[in-house]
Amino acid sequence: MYPTGIRPVLSSLGQRLSQSFTKTTVSPYTGRFVRYFSRSYRSSPIRGLSSTLRVPYRSFLSTNLTSPYTQKRTTMSAQKTSVNVAVIGTGNIGGELLNQIQGFNISAKAANTPQFNVVAISSIEGHFISKDYSPIDLGNWKAVSQTGNGPASFEVLADFLGKSTLPAIVVDNTASEAVAYSYPLFLSKGINIATPNKKAFSAPLAKYKEIIDASRKSGALLMHESSVGAGLPIISTLKELILTGDEILKVEGIFSGTMSYIFNNWSPNGKKGTAAFSEVVKVAKDNGFTEPDPRDDLNGMDVARKVTILSRIAGLDIESPEAFPVHSLIPEPLVTAASADDFMAGLPAFDASIAAVREAAEKEGKVVRFVGESDLVSKKTSVSLKSYETTHPFANLQHADNIISFTTKRYSTTPLVVIGAGAGAAVTAAGVLGDMIKILSQVRAADAPSKN
Amino acid sequence: MYPTGIRPVLSSLGQRLSQSFTKTTVSPYTGRFVRYFSRSYRSSPIRGLSSTLRVPYRSFLSTNLTSPYTQKRTTMSAQKTSVNVAVIGTGNIGGELLNQIQGFNISAKAANTPQFNVVAISSIEGHFISKDYSPIDLGNWKAVSQTGNGPASFEVLADFLGKSTLPAIVVDNTASEAVAYSYPLFLSKGINIATPNKKAFSAPLAKYKEIIDASRKSGALLMHESSVGAGLPIISTLKELILTGDEILKVEGIFSGTMSYIFNNWSPNGKKGTAAFSEVVKVAKDNGFTEPDPRDDLNGMDVARKVTILSRIAGLDIESPEAFPVHSLIPEPLVTAASADDFMAGLPAFDASIAAVREAAEKEGKVVRFVGESDLVSKKTSVSLKSYETTHPFANLQHADNIISFTTKRYSTTPLVVIGAGAGAAVTAAGVLGDMIKILSQVRAADAPSKN
Structure with a gap:
């Protein structure tokens, strides 16, 4: 029937x-x-725990980390497992990350899933290696790292991680070129990397390719979601568009929280801008939204590095962040000002000239934004001041938000857009931890680096 | 020195x-x-291929699929591997997905990385199982599936996939409750699932928990990015926020492309709305933007199902999509209209009453949108008509875009927002393929279902 x-x-x-x-x-x-x-059929209230203990959600790509089924059948060889972690850099982001790792581990322990064994911490306060690979007490990481117990070099760290029976991740929370340029050493030994550091990915092209190639050859993962837009899903989204066969036509956005804040205030949407540019920069500086020397934001190079990273992922062989037009907002005579204070003191003299840009935009009913663009069709990349209609998503940006827009063959009528805070310790660390969780979900005991 | x-x-x-x-x-x-x-140090131009052949990007989470390093050391046990795929449903989305899988496989073959062996296709045209597990020629899938070679039932399919030495994915491209309710059968055998089908995740709570629990117990992955917002990174973003320890305060959005289109046109931003509601619905219907009977959009249940899915992931035990307030836009007397044509004929009589809502919003300088909301703090969930300032992201929506906004402890000053096409065969299939790639990156030969 x-x-x-x-x-x-x-x-x-x-x-x-x-x-x-x-x-x-x-x-x-x-x-x-x-x-x-x-x-x-039965009721199985497995979600009860999760709201209080934050047990990792069970059917996420990066959970299902321990499969009882898999365990049963492949116990020694392919068992999904915890990983050893070396944390380099414990400043704002690194410190927050260690706290987040601790929270993750508590959830993982409750759910009986793999966790992160932090076995090395290198910071300005000291360098600690847990010689027997027993996890460092993350409630006490600062004191532990200060006990510095021996010579620290990338080679020593790589050898140490390589001698473990568990797979390993090096987490680089610095902005150091030297640390970034050590990635091939770690990657070639099968050690995975997660980092918000932009230096490897915006390095001169040959160096970038060397680093990517080291990952490709060993199969060690190299994850850097937080190198653009902090915890926002930018790099993962771009890579998935490409992997699923979409064609990237254009990537554009406001990639700097500092520049977002400055322009959202200096050229506000829906009303006439009244503040002088130098005043807005001063407020941003006083609130800690800029680098200690605001020229390190206003030169546009931070945006240029992010545009370089995304352009390369999308397939453009950008030579370096210096290899395409970048509009610096530092008035020429102030480039050589001796100090940040001298720069700030000189800036008001140039308010009128940039105000003219705002007036011209306002006459057309537009606002001014500082935008990075990569046109994958014409292969043209730039960082520049542009004007936008008041209904454009770039015009409507709030606070210090980033906005990134992907125009593709599939998202052609309107682009795929992501908006949100693209800086800050908590969201940046969360982006790094997200990468670490993805690595954790993909490695198993058999992936431990070799013993040599 | x-x-x-x-x-x-x-x-x-x-x-x-x-x-x-x-x-x-x-x-x-x-x-x-x-x-x-x-x-x-050397130049290694590995990216040359990728723009033309779409070789999967090497350092993506879901690439590095074949690790020469891992292969060498764990050849038979943990080698990352291709997976067998059974595709159920070959309509608009399923057909597009088969094309996208074919494109992915060409890239994977060029890059010598694992690929998808489609070994079964079940469709309205026929049911084909490749008895020796040799991959179906995807250039010819329609003809192959029409050769229907034997009895097809979920049990037969599960047994067939379970007898393979490779891990397996069932891809459910239907909107069928019966297929969704078969997930525990597949999951319990260690067979992974990728689907845009909302039925499992918006099912009555006990059924939902049974399905999630089956995934948890076996470790088989259950991925459904496209069940909300098609290929947009919605579910993956929400899960990652939770996994990294953020606290979800509110999820809200315009989750229906149909409703987005209707309200963006009926209550346009920046100018007075002039079209009658029934006129806008008619244009949407004539352009294929609505279901054949527009009441299936206007009843709000599609949005309610998506809100249910996201709310549950965020930790709310929603009993069902019928268990919270949903504002239906079907005038009461037309609920029982015998046909779509009868409904459309009766709709203009109610234009004046809904126009009053628009006028009230316009008096406050606002626009009207059809919005789903889940407040995780007050634990209140709803689908309703709401008014928004013209600068609000919901007011600025274009075409038939979806917009989803996550307010969290970390994204509290301004929310994390994703915007873009949330429907359509290409982007929906891409979301499913993205899930499949994530599964592919996490399974290995040792994960094949057991032989019993």
Whole structure:
């Protein structure tokens, strides 16, 4: 009487994702299904824990970390496992990350899933290696790292991680070129890397390719979501668009929280801008939204580095962040000002000239924004001041938000857009931890670096 | 003369992500690094291929699929591997997905990385199982599936996939409740699932928990990015926020492309709305933007299902999409209209009443949008008509875009927002393929379902 199996279900269904269609046609379960359900159906309130203990969500890509099923069948060889972690840099981001790792581990322990064993911490306060690979107490990492117990070099660290039976991750929380340029050493030994550091990915092209190639050859993962837009899903989204066969036509955005804040205030949407540019910069500086020397934001190079990173992922062989037009907002005579204070003192003299840009935009009913763009069709990349209609998403940006827009073959009528805070210790560390979790979900005991 | 190793680099660096800081302090490489680089430095133009052949990007989470390193050391047990795939449903989305899988496989073959062996296709046209597990020619899938070679039931399919030596994915491209309710059968056998089908995740709570629990117990992955917002990074973003320890305060958005289109046109931003509601619905229907019977959009249940899915992931035990207030836009007397045509004929009589809502909003300088909301703090969930200031991101939505906004403890000043096309075969299939790639990156030969 009832049809059984897939065939009649589909035959009656059509294959459209149509609610109305299925409602009227799929009601009769097969006898088989009813029997199946009556055997296995039960209430299983597994979510009770999660809101309080933050047990990792079970069906996420990066959970299901421990499969009882897999364990049973592959116990020694392919068992999903905890990983050893070396943290380099414990400033704002590194410190916050260590706290977040501690929180993750508590959840993982409760859920009986793999966790992060932090076995080395290198910071300005000291360098500690847990010689027997026992995890460092993260409630006490600062004191532990200060006990500095021996010589620290990248080679020593790589050898140490390589001698463990567990897979390893080096987390680089610095902005150091030297640390970034050590990635091939770690990667070649099968040690994975997670980092917000932009230096490797905006390095001169040959160096960049050397680093990417080291990852490719060893299979060690190299993850850097937080190098653009902090914890926002920018790099993962771009890579997935490419992997699924979409064609990237244009990537554009406001990539600097500092520049976002300055321009959202100096050229506000919906009303006439009144503040002088130098005043807005001063407020941003006083609130800690700029580098100690605001020229390190206003030169546009931070944006240029992020545009370089995304452009390369999208397939453009950018030579370096200096290899394309970047509009510096530092008035020429102030480039050589001796100090940040001298720079700030000189800036008001140039308020009128940049105000002219705002006035011209306002006459057209537009606002001014500091934008990075990569046109993958014309292969042109730039960082520049641009004007936008008041209804444009770039015009409507709030506070110090980043906005990144992907125009692709599939997202061509309107782009795919991500908006949100693109800086700050908590969200940046969360981006790094997200990368670490993805690595954790992909490695197993058998992935431990070799012993040599 | 030069300092060596991590210690002096970090000591001189500080641990801030500060460009200016590092520029002046990190210039001197150590002798050790210089030697290292001179040994291994070389140009390695590995990206040449990727723009033309779409070779998967090498350092993505879901690439590095084949690790020569891992292969060498764990050849038979943990080798990353291709997976067998059974595709259920070959309509708009399923057909597009098969094309996208074909494109992915061509890239993967060129890069010598694992690929998807489609070994079964079930559709309204026929049901085909490749008995020797040899991959179906995807250039010819329609004809192949029409050759229907034997009885098709979920049990037969699960047994077939379970007998393979490779891990397996069932891809459900239907909107069928019967297919969704078969997930525990597949999951319990260690077979992974990727799907845009909302039915499992918006099912009555006990059924939902049964399905999630089956995934948890076996460790088989259950991925459904496209069940909300098609290919947009919504579910992955929400799960990563939770996994990294953020606290979700509010999830809100415009989750229906149909409703987005209707309200963006009926209550346009920046100018007075003039079209009658029934007119806008008619244009949407004529352009294929609505279900055949527009009541299946206007009843709000599609949005309610998506809100249910996200709310549950965020930790709310929503009983069902019927368990919270949903504002239906179907005038009461038309609920029982016999046909879509009857409904459309009756709709103009109600234009005046809904126009009053628009006028009230316009008087406050606002626009009207159809919004789903989940407040995780008050634990209140709803689908309703709301008014927004013209500068609000919901007011500025274009075309038929979705917009989803996450307010969290970390993203509290301004929310994390994702905007873009949330429907359509290409982007929906891309979301499913993205899930499949994530599964591919996490499974290995040892993960094949057991033989029983």
